[in-house]
Amino acid sequence: MKITFAEGLAKAIYESLAADPRVVLIGSGFMGLNVAARQMLEPALREFSDRILVTPVSELALAGAGIGAAACGQRPVVDLSTGSFIFQAFAQVANEAANIHYMSGGQTSVPVTFYSLAGMRGAGASQHSHRTQAMLGQVPGLQIFTPGGAEDAYGLLKWALLESQNPTVFISHSLLLGETAELDPGAPMLPVGKARIRRTGRDVSIIASSIMVPRALAAAQALEREHGVSAEVVDLRTIVPLDRQTVLQSVARTGRAVIADECHRSFGVAAEIAATLAEDGLASLKAPVIRVAVPDVPIPFSPPLEAELTVTAEKIAAGALRVLGR
Amino acid sequence: MKITFAEGLAKAIYESLAADPRVVLIGSGFMGLNVAARQMLEPALREFSDRILVTPVSELALAGAGIGAAACGQRPVVDLSTGSFIFQAFAQVANEAANIHYMSGGQTSVPVTFYSLAGMRGAGASQHSHRTQAMLGQVPGLQIFTPGGAEDAYGLLKWALLESQNPTVFISHSLLLGETAELDPGAPMLPVGKARIRRTGRDVSIIASSIMVPRALAAAQALEREHGVSAEVVDLRTIVPLDRQTVLQSVARTGRAVIADECHRSFGVAAEIAATLAEDGLASLKAPVIRVAVPDVPIPFSPPLEAELTVTAEKIAAGALRVLGR
Amino acid sequence: MPKLTVAERVTAMLRIRRFEEQCIRLSKEGQFPGHYHVYIGQEPTAVAACAALAAEDFVFSTWRNHGHLLARGAAADRMMAEILGKAGGYAGGRSGTLHLSVRELGVPATSALVGASLPLATGGALACKRRGSGVTVVFFGDAALEEGAFYEAMIIAAVWKLPILFVCENNSIPPAQRKRGQYTSSTLPAARLADVPQSLQIATEVVDGADADALAGCFERLVAEVRSGGGPRFVEVRCTRWPGNFPLWPELPGGEWQLAWAYGQQPDHADMAAWLQQSDPVLLYLRKQAAAGALDRAQAEAIDASVRAEMTAAVRFALDSPLPAANEAYEHVWAQGRQA
Amino acid sequence: MPKLTVAERVTAMLRIRRFEEQCIRLSKEGQFPGHYHVYIGQEPTAVAACAALAAEDFVFSTWRNHGHLLARGAAADRMMAEILGKAGGYAGGRSGTLHLSVRELGVPATSALVGASLPLATGGALACKRRGSGVTVVFFGDAALEEGAFYEAMIIAAVWKLPILFVCENNSIPPAQRKRGQYTSSTLPAARLADVPQSLQIATEVVDGADADALAGCFERLVAEVRSGGGPRFVEVRCTRWPGNFPLWPELPGGEWQLAWAYGQQPDHADMAAWLQQSDPVLLYLRKQAAAGALDRAQAEAIDASVRAEMTAAVRFALDSPLPAANEAYEHVWAQGRQA
Numbered sequence A, B: 001m002k003i004t005f006a007e008g009l010a011k012a013i014y015e016s017l018a019a020d021p022r023v024v025l026i027g028s029g030f031m032g033l034n035v036a037a038r039q040m041l042e043p044a045l046r047e048f049s050d051r052i053l054v055t056p057v058s059e060l061a062l063a064g065a066g067i068g069a070a071a072c073g074q075r076p077v078v079d080l081s082t083g084s085f086i087f088q089a090f091a092q093v094a095n096e097a098a099n100i101h102y103m104s105g106g107q108t109s110v111p112v113t114f115y116s117l118a119g120m121r122g123a124g125a126s127q128h129s130h131r132t133q134a135m136l137g138q139v140p141g142l143q144i145f146t147p148g149g150a151e152d153a154y155g156l157l158k159w160a161l162l163e164s165q166n167p168t169v170f171i172s173h174s175l176l177l178g179e180t181a182e183l184d185p186g187a188p189m190l191p192v193g194k195a196r197i198r199r200t201g202r203d204v205s206i207i208a209s210s211i212m213v214p215r216a217l218a219a220a221q222a223l224e225r226e227h228g229v230s231a232e233v234v235d236l237r238t239i240v241p242l243d244r245q246t247v248l249q250s251v252a253r254t255g256r257a258v259i260a261d262e263c264h265r266s267f268g269v270a271a272e273i274a275a276t277l278a279e280d281g282l283a284s285l286k287a288p289v290i291r292v293a294v295p296d297v298p299i300p301f302s303p304p305l306e307a308e309l310t311v312t313a314e315k316i317a318a319g320a321l322r323v324l325g326r
Numbered sequence C, D: 001m002p003k004l005t006v007a008e009r010v011t012a013m014l015r016i017r018r019f020e021e022q023c024i025r026l027s028k029e030g031q032f033p034g035h036y037h038v039y040i041g042q043e044p045t046a047v048a049a050c051a052a053l054a055a056e057d058f059v060f061s062t063w064r065n066h067g068h069l070l071a072r073g074a075a076a077d078r079m080m081a082e083i084l085g086k087a088g089g090y091a092g093g094r095s096g097t098l099h100l101s102v103r104e105l106g107v108p109a110t111s112a113l114v115g116a117s118l119p120l121a122t123g124g125a126l127a128c129k130r131r132g133s134g135v136t137v138v139f140f141g142d143a144a145l146e147e148g149a150f151y152e153a154m155i156i157a158a159v160w161k162l163p164i165l166f167v168c169e170n171n172s173i174p175p176a177q178r179k180r181g182q183y184t185s186s187t188l189p190a191a192r193l194a195d196v197p198q199s200l201q202i203a204t205e206v207v208d209g210a211d212a213d214a215l216a217g218c219f220e221r222l223v224a225e226v227r228s229g230g231g232p233r234f235v236e237v238r239c240t241r242w243p244g245n246f247p248l249w250p251e252l253p254g255g256e257w258q259l260a261w262a263y264g265q266q267p268d269h270a271d272m273a274a275w276l277q278q279s280d281p282v283l284l285y286l287r288k289q290a291a292a293g294a295l296d297r298a299q300a301e302a303i304d305a306s307v308r309a310e311m312t313a314a315v316r317f318a319l320d321s322p323l324p325a326a327n328e329a330y331e332h333v334w335a336q337g338r339q340a
């Protein structure tokens, strides 16, 4: 069965509410400004309205309420809406959710999910376009999920809501909502923490996550078609846990790595992957690693300016050609 | 003249207040719990009391007030106290201060300084020990200063208060307050954005910043003394701007790199340095890069547990021996 | 004595209304991407507030900033160019609609985050206090009272006795749902918004956002009080949400606004008719001035025609302005040299 | 009918006081590093609040948590071991004094950040509401009202009608500086702290933190109101700061507290003498009960002796408990399996 990313999210939310009475929705925005996608949530919002809380514009306390409720036996998901608004909630996310299990010596666990519709969405400009996965990666105790496909949107969100014992930041992306994938409802999900080889290849590994996944796949197709280059695409799926093994094995096979990342270039997810290769994969590298990431520039409003900074399939392909010395 | 790090800070604050009436202190904690160091601020606090604002415990609005005042012609420094409290102010620091100059198309600049007494200070435990330099490095538009010595504490803070046209997060460290250095008041400061070679060496480059600098130097001495290893120590001084050139040149000379970093290992400052080497220094590397950083674990209270996670001179030296294959 | 003549006030209000109509049109034509917010229905607030200000004063605003900027004297053409992401815009296209600012007019930084402008504005007021002159006005919506930033800003404004006027434009409840004495915004538990700043000992006032004259008087008085060192003030402007103000993309119910509606003609849109009758501040002001003999229909039409001409030219300028070159994306990340 | 007998209340209060004295002593001896905060002078608040609670209820606290935890029934020995960073502590030494928690007693997460416990506590109250029983109590200091988190938590508690009791222990102003009718904390501009939650339509109460009986009555009533679905309540407990409560490290002015001071003997420390006379809630309670014939000096001495014995044993346990092994640092970063 083919589903969209947005359908995957809605399905995960619906099924989680149905499966476990401890699942509570703090807010119900999830799909951002996408009117069509919002309608997919309607059945859940109607059927489980007693477990869906109307929220003031109080991100900090909403995050805290989710954490506290989780510490007291519930399984809340807090809709933090546009990814940039997580900064309003940062004190609770980074210094409460992440630490409680450890500080309590394992007494209390905090299975809360923060839903964050992050990313460069087109015209979000400087204040509505943040991708916080790398920053949050500096906070031990937080799981960070960055699905790049509809099946993982479904599987990872449902796992966070029903199975996880730890706080999770679920990084969604406006521009992924319409992406489709094949979903076999009966098949077991790839374990959380395992990267997905989306496409095998021999010449170069493209490492990607979130919105970078479809763009990396498009780049790989173009490379094949136009240059006869066989590119492997590794979809990290989760930033924490980070599946370094799969990345290292892929690069061990191909000898070359391009890292596609929608974070800003410096201190981004790509830096961590490149560092992993410099530490544990140096012998495999036949060429320098290349990061294809968003320059260290705030996101501008104007379409040609935003486009200039956007990591596209073309730029990823160009990076791949560069590591191949072409 | 020999000064301590704390004296350097106090001197910078005093001289800046004296030199420019636009310098305003929002809060006056700066030295944290260190009673002796606090006394060094007394002259400034007495003499310029009309420019020192008594603050409620409202980090978010205090940061915002500093930004707004800077946008309106003042040069404020906001004391955000213990490094972890910057999370309370994150929305203003990351999404206002950093973006205003860009969003306004260069109309408005925001010369505000946020003073953050960060780091593992001994018994700060999970909620009072944060080092945010790597996270903040994901926010283009913020300068991030991480002095590792008293002369740079003085020089960089004074430059931020008097010269900078951009918002700066000044990352101080409790355990550096007593460190001393030689200060030649007449000598020009090393330009902001330039790393400092604290010690030259032939066999391995140790890249460090903030509290890692004295520990890297101690490691280098021990390496020389006990193993006959000649280690070069690069003090980054500032994380943004990041002097990649000096790092690359040092590693080009030594062929080996150990990165000492008080950030958590994943997505830390060390990741960015290692990534830089993987991209632009691969040919120089005679051995894999090694990150000596704090494990991805919240900071525990108990002394032996905190010690287990602390990056010490011994661990840095061990890392250096490891890259040297010994 | 109000600072603006009747004709000036009408001009200022119509400039905003006609500007916003062009915005909606351009958005529907696909001339710019993304969502945006217009100021229709709240015009006299910005006009009254800005009329009470001096050049040295500072203004902070939100995503709903077009009206504030126009009232402050911003050029419609450069604003529209910015909204379209063009090189000729105030920020060369980097800002867009959400955080338009014009530093030379004392609007240095506009935030699109709920509540976030308030702390910034306390900094503006601190700068005024430091230099010994000037006041700061900050505009925000009723939802700001749901953000912690609001309270922290109130606290430091009160503790530091800052020269700041907090202007809450409360457009939250349609009149039909309003209960007497229980004017609450959707998700704030306060009975009256002004109760909240009052509890922090900030003097407050409530004014009808549909009454341009009352607004003018109110803002002149409050700004004067703040200017003379009286410390912070808070005013709740009770606006009635314009029927075209949808959460995502505004609409023009009943089409372009007609001056004739002020002079007896009816729109063929029920919601609009009710709003026009009871709440449209521009229309109510025109009627009142016509009745008082202060401005007749012909005079109003002349003003409207000139405003329309200004907006047509602004749109032309904006459409003609080139898109910025791609490499402009890298400019203005870092400030160089000294700020004026 | 108060839930605790006089002897039980005295025991509970003395347990806190004697525990904290040991803490101060151990810190001065260098038995544990870092700063810490004690609950001396506020004992009857925690005792009264916790006496009104049931096992299923939740309690959230701050850096000043020792008293709350002891009153809730935590074991002094495991608490002291935790404060010393020992393996036998509730968190195996990971937490230390600042964020002590005991989940089995319904104290799941304690935050050392000003204001941060309030949002967490609204979550506890939400959990109570979801399961249809229980209430949540959150303790915090007066500075919490300077953090945005406080206001946001109030708002959601009111909007969601949560079963939560907000307990502000206001210890900010020494009696000499108190003006009648103008009881303000240091940097909050409110005239009375309770004005603030009232403006958000949360029912408030003010109670004397030195009057153990008044506190007992107050908390029983408020907790019952919250439990029966009345929505959130806010209580300001007006405490007088104990002279040993310094911002960084507490001291014991006049040395260890003497039971004899309740029965006529004088300390040789002026600040302490004044505080004991007017504000020490333990001493005032003992005097009152002695006067009422409810508890005589001999009975009090017996209680004190047994409490001291408990604390001596707790200190012994804590000192004897080993430091955690270094590799314990890596345990409990991630929760595994299911939570009970």
Ligand SMILES: Cc1ncc(C[n+]2csc(CCOP(=O)(O)OP(=O)(O)O)c2C)c(N)n1
Pocket: A057, A081, A085, A088, C037, C063, C064, C112, C113, C114, C115, C140, C141, C142, C143, C144, C171, C172
């Ligand atoms: C911190 C933050 N949270 C959420 C949003 C999304 N948002 C944009 S406008 C808006 C509603 C604002 O309402 P109000 O303040 O009353 O202003 P109005 O638009 O009604 O003028 C919200 C929630 C935001 N911009 N910033």
Ligand SMILES: Cc1ncc(C[n+]2csc(CCOP(=O)(O)OP(=O)(O)O)c2C)c(N)n1
Pocket: B057, B081, B085, B088, D037, D063, D064, D112, D113, D114, D115, D140, D141, D142, D143, D144, D171, D172
């Ligand atoms: C967010 C944050 N800012 C600052 C601090 C530092 N701090 C610790 S205790 C304290 C004062 C708290 O006063 P109050 O809330 O009245 O509690 P009290 O200690 O008087 O009981 C401050 C500012 C902190 N812990 N958290």
Ligand SMILES: [Mg+2]
Pocket: C141, C142, C143, C169, C170, C171, C172
């Ligand atoms: Mg509104």
Ligand SMILES: [Mg+2]
Pocket: D141, D142, D143, D169, D170, D171, D172
């Ligand atoms: Mg207090």
